[in-house]
Amino acid sequence: MARNTREEEKRLQELAETIYLSDDTLTQKDVADKVGITEKTLGKWVVKFGWAEKRKSLLVTKKNQLAIMYNQLEQLNEEIKTRKIVYDVPLWLQKPMKLKNADGSETLKNHEYKEEDYPVKIGNTPTSKEADIISKITASIKRLETETNTGEIIETGIAFLSFIKPHNLEFAKQFSGYFDSFIQTKLK
Numbered sequence: 001m002a003r004n005t006r007e008e009e010k011r012l013q014e015l016a017e018t019i020y021l022s023d024d025t026l027t028q029k030d031v032a033d034k035v036g037i038t039e040k041t042l043g044k045w046v047v048k049f050g051w052a053e054k055r056k057s058l059l060v061t062k063k064n065q066l067a068i069m070y071n072q073l074e075q076l077n078e079e080i081k082t083r084k085i086v087y088d089v090p091l092w093l094q095k096p097m098k099l100k101n102a103d104g105s106e107t108l109k110n111h112e113y114k115e116e117d118y119p120v121k122i123g124n125t126p127t128s129k130e131a132d133i134i135s136k137i138t139a140s141i142k143r144l145e146t147e148t149n150t151g152e153i154i155e156t157g158i159a160f161l162s163f164i165k166p167h168n169l170e171f172a173k174q175f176s177g178y179f180d181s182f183i184q185t186k187l188k
Contacts, residue, residue, distance in 0.1 A: 011184075012037055013049075015184060016032075016035045017045070017049065017051060018151060021055050022151040022152070022155045023154065028043055034180065062144060065144060066145065069137050069141050072137055073134065073137050076126075077134075083122065085122065086122040087120060088119045088120070089113065094111075096108040096111075153183070157182075161179070
């Protein structure tokens with residue numbers, strides 16, 4: 001096998017990294033075969049560039065982030081929905097007043113009022129700060145759910161190939177060649 005130029009080696013490294021990071025079910029041999037390099041070369045790159053650690057974090061990060069954001073949104077909405085309603089009752093009404101009895105002694109008596117007669121200070125609707133947080137979490141969720149990166153494209157292509165292989169091996173081989181070319185154009 002002829003030695004690759006630096007430019008070709010860099011292109012092969014990028015392709016190998018993308019394929020390696022996109023699917024944790026692929027072995028190093030599978031990835032090396034797809035890229036057209038030796039398993040030993042791929043192993044060196046995995047260690048040298050820290051792809052194993054990167055693979056772990058990339059494959060679960062998006063799913064975990066979505067789960068975390070959905071949990072945060074649910075928790076915030078539940079807190080808003082179940083919190084005690086606080087009315088804006090003036091402080092002077094909340095403090096007891098001193099009354100003098102006929103014998104000159106003093107007693108404390110609370111003012112009589114209905115909380116509901118006063119405006120809601122804190123209710124079951126989000127404050128402007130909470131609404132802003134909800135809006136930001138929702139936007140982040142939407143961005144994560146609609147964003148497609150090269151790794152996800154590769155993952156989808158590999159899943160499609162796995163589906164086609166048992167039905168039509170020749171088509172799967174043909175598709176694989178076109179798909180590899182497609183991915184290489186994405187990496188340039």
